[in-house]
Amino acid sequence: MVSQTLLAGQRLLACDVDGVLTEGGIIYGSGNQESKVFSIKDGLGIRVATCSHFPVVWLARRSADAVARRAAELNVQLYQGESDKEAVLRRVAEQYGLALEAITYVGDDLDDLRPMGIAGLAVAVADAAPEVQAAADVVTRAPGGKGAVREVIELLFHAQERWDAALECYLDSLASPKAAHLLRA
Template sequence: MLSVRIKEKAARIRLLALDVDGVLSDGRLYFAEDGQELKTFDTQDGHGIKMLQSAGIEVAIITGRTTALVQRRAANLKIKHLLQGREDKLVALKELITELGYELDEVAYVGDDWPDLPAILASGLGVAVANAHSELRTRADHVTTLTGGRGAVREVCDLLLHAQNRYDTALAPYLAI
């Protein structure tokens, strides 16, 4: 059960910002003999992102690494805001919200490790995934029940949609018979 405080914070969110490794993926990196990097992404996380976008909530990816794989995933999900190679995620987030005309209290940021902490603390709704470093879990506003790369992002998407009374709207295309 979500606290009133978390529901109130979630009701103000206009932008969901996500880390990649450990949040959109399970955090493991796979390398083939030829050097090709592989990651796994959860399709339900992806669908949650699409539902958020259809409800008018923007989504951004902010990651310290730079890979074509993440660029491809962002394109597949029609995520317009992809900031790769950004070690200082709070600086990247502030640049993005300035560009979009948002305030930090209108952002939910989801992370799993130390580089995410400043953005988690500064955001209107700072979220740590269930498998995040223990220090992040104690400092975040909310901790998911599911782990990164295994439904945590979908959980946050659903939380935002419910808090904003947009869940039924996001489901409407699937319920029309």
């Protein structure tokens, strides 16, 4: 059981992409086209988080236009095409002026072990590799691509007693005339 103090101290959510924000499948189309399936529930959770200025960043080892498109749609910072995720996570901490202890990292496979090892809170999705689950402080109930990230956001926000305010912020943003893009959560 992870401590409330640890949950309360988290200030940024870093997520692996393949296997965490997706189920891990990649559809190969003609040419270089790749398709991926993202969860709308995760997307909405991310919107709630960023609405209350809680940064969410994505780290993807593989580069894909589909991921860039989804990240842009959700206004999350995307670091892709870099194999050393530990180095990327250290850079994220520096760029956001945060201690690594204040960063939550969500992963599913072996290439996530190193960044999980330096993050304040290490989370594995329900269908993560056994080594990744063993290294995690928290294992989500939901598998990757099926609301696991939403679950982590709700866990952190309830522990920090900011869920209700963040939800209000999101709902207010939907009512604003500038919110047309948010409808595509």
